[in-house]
Amino acid sequence: MDSLTEAVLGGAAPETLEKESLPAEYLAAHLRAEDVSVFDGMADRDVRRSLRVGPVPMPVLDVDEVLVAVMASSINYNTVWSATFEPLPTFTFLERLGRQGGSAARHDLPYHVLGSDASGVIVRVGQGVRRWRVGDHVVVSCVHVDDQEPATHADGMLGGEQRIWGFETNFGGLAHYAVVRASQLLPKPPHLTWEEAACTMLCASTSYRMLVSDRGARMKQGDVVLIWGATGGLGAYAVQLVKNGGGVAVGVVGSEEKAARLRNLGCDVVINREEIGLGAVPSSGAETIEMGKRLGRVIRSATGEDPHITFDYIGKATFGISVFVTRRGGTVVTCGSSTGYQHDFDNRYLWMNLKRIVGSHAANLQEQAECNRLFRLGQLVPVLSSVFPLSEVAEATRWVQQNRHIGKVGVLCLAPLTGLGVTDPALRARIGVQRLNPFLDHGTMEAEHARV
Structure with missing residues (x-):
């Protein structure tokens, strides 16, 4: 273990972290x-055939x-796409970015x-970084934007140079260290563990934009919302x-197992x-319409009406039914x-x-900040179900x-190990550990995978 990593794990002061030399290489899933x-x-x-873990x-x-010294990360479906090289190898994205020249x-x-996704500790800052310091505990947004592009200042997701970090860029979060733009950082909720905080930003903020933002479905009180894949990260x-x-x-x-978990979620x-x-x-x-009628009858029987909003990230298998x-006059919002x-x-x-289809992708930094605030208030809780060590990232992705x-x-x-990183135990106690982790005992238990 290099001295910087030892200092991070030992909770060293910022001035100590700044003095430690950067390692020449680091461990990463790639x-x-x-x-x-x-x-x-x-x-x-x-x-598992393509994902490697090595220096x-x-x-x-x-x-x-x-x-950022990455304490924890999480698996998103874009890791699956990357590791299957479909719909195209992500090296295509890296080559395109590299053609910009300079640091790109x-x-x-x-x-x-x-x-x-990532949660961790800042260990170095570039000369132009103003709002963040070495030693800060942060979560990382996946949205990598060009702040010199005009569209970015209206909505970061509209910029032509907007990319998803660790998918369309290199140096992502499934690693011991990660390189991120300062505009990707938000403060880590202090009552969450490293692994809980690392499973929030991409999925939760994507769902926030889809449902709550004025750029999404604009959900209001009383709306009936159909959610496909409701026990997935987004759902x-x-x-x-x-x-x-x-x-x-x-x-x-x-499955009935997932149905039971969903009832427990409320x-x-x-x-x-x-x-x-x-x-x-x-x-x-014809089969799509028949399936839609079948689903519609169940929803009307339970709620008395059809959905105002349908939340669909499943795609081919569900989209025709969603529409x-x-x-009438409702919205289908899709992100994947x-x-x-x-x-x-x-x-x-x-x-x-007179229905609408709204395409939605990740979330801009303000939307992510609003979503992160809901975690800090305890109004959103992580939906972590299992934890793997970095050495088993291929199995986790599988x-x-x-x-x-x-x-x-x-x-x-x-x-x-799990359970570290909490700096506000009083808030954690007020929210309640069981409420914080409604899915955590699913499948292989956390302790089995939290080994080094």
């Missing part, structure tokens, strides 16, 4: 460009960047350090946001899609397509019923690839 063709001819793109060189900081050229490497935060906002949460899941209406025959991708337009089942990007739907049910998880899958990076 892909290699030489492996891009490893899945050719294979039906199962098993991410990579320490990059040089730009003036507006910070180096650092990203175009034959390896790609993944990870779009479980969506359920909380709907409940907090006075809406009626209607969650769809794929979801108003819980639907096991297997029980009503919604387990497969519709094979035709059909949403009420884990079952496929090509969506088929009957446009008559969109245009003749869980997500196969939909074997619930909520969020955490990864310990520098943190040697």
Whole structure:
């Protein structure tokens, strides 16, 4: 272990951290460009074949960047996309970024350090960084923007140079150290552990923009909100946001085990899609409509009306049903397509019923700050279900690839064990540990995976 890492783990003062030398290399979960063709001819793109954990060189900081000692991270679906090299290898993104020249050229490497979530301690700041200091405890936003681009100042997500850190950039959070722009940082909620804090920003803020922001569905009190995949990372935060906002949460899941977890989360209406025959991708337009009618009857029986908003990140398997089942004048808001990007739907049910489709992607920094504030207030809680060490990141990603998880899958990076990082135990006690971790005893227990 290098001296800087020892100092971080020992809780050293900022002045001590500043004096310690940076290691020449660090441990990171990464892909290699030489492996891009490893899945050719294979039906199962098993991410355990492509994800590596090993040393990579320490990059040089730009003036507006910070180096974070990553205590914990988490798995997002973009890690699955990256590790399967689909829909295209992420080295394409790195090459495109590198063509900008200057410090951007650092990203175009034959390896790609993944990870779009992180919590940790700042150990270095660039000369142009004003609002952050060595020693600060932070969470990292996944949104990497160009603050010299005009559109960024209207909405960071609209800039042409907006990228997702650790997916479309290098030096991500599934590592012992990560390079991030200062504009990606927010203060870590002091009552959360490192692993809890590391599972909040990407999914929760994405759900926040989709539902709460005026750039999303603009949810209001009393709205019936249909949430596909309601025990996934995005879905479980969506359920909380709907409940907090006075809406009626209607969650769809794929098993009775997940249905039980969802009821425990407080979801108003819980639907096991297997029980009503919604387990497969519709094979035709007629089957999509029939599935939509089946789902609509269940929702109307439970709530008396059709959904005002449908929250859909599933994609091909659900989107046609979403367009059909949403009420006249309602909104389908989408941020991803884990079952496929090509969506088929009957446009008559969109245009003749005056519905809207809203595309949404991550969240700008202000939206993320508002979302992070809800965690600090205890009005949102983490949905962590299991924790793996960095050495087992490929297995953790495989869980997500196969939909074997619930909520969020955490990864310990520098943190040697779970439960560390709390600096406001009184607030933690007031909120209650059981409320903070409604999914934590799912599947393989936290303690089994929290080994170094």
